[in-house]
Amino acid sequence: MSRIAVVPGSFDPVTLGHLDVIARAADLYDTLHVVVVHNPSKSALIPVDQRVMLIEKAIHAAGLPNNIVVASWSEGLLVDYCTQVGAKVVIKGIRNQADVTYETPMALVNRNLAGIETLFMLPEPGHAYVSSSLVRQVAALGGDVRPYVPHVVAEHLDAHSG
Secondary structure, three states: OOOEEEEEEOOOOOOHHHHHHHHHHHOOOOEEEEEEEOOOOOOOOOOHHHHHHHHHHHHHHOOOOOOEEEEEEOOOOHHHHHHHHOOOEEEEEOOOHHHHHHHHHHHHHHHHHHOOEEEEEOOOHHHOOOOHHHHHHHHHOOOOOOOOOOHHHHHHHHHOOO
16 A cells, blocks of 8 residues: 655745655655645735646755655645545644644644544754745845745746846
8 A cells, every 4th residue: 555645735935944844755655745725815926837837846956756746736625635646644844833723723624524644744943934925025025035945946936026
């Protein structure tokens, strides 16, 4: 039986912290699905198809294993995607207590709805304070985002800044 896990997120944009969690999770599972999910409470900077492409390029550039599938999902609950691909685990990167508070109710509902367990992973300490929203704010104000995102993401943001 294949061990399959899902790392969901808005990834708007994908950060080095995301990539760190993805790399370590890929070592733990036979197949890892990185899924760009639509969050109706967030206004997106980068269209979903471009986020998928940037994640794929960042994974390739980082030399991560080929057991990673990048996809998007907007057709229902995350547990529906997990069931469709045979995943029993959702992996969430947790940076601080606020993330734990936000993610815990969703983890409990996912387990209740579909028996999907949630694994919380801590990022490397150097990435623990970086969020996609912080990167978006730095980029919008003309700051250098290179310390926080993969090279392909920094190039994309530079090319699409106004």
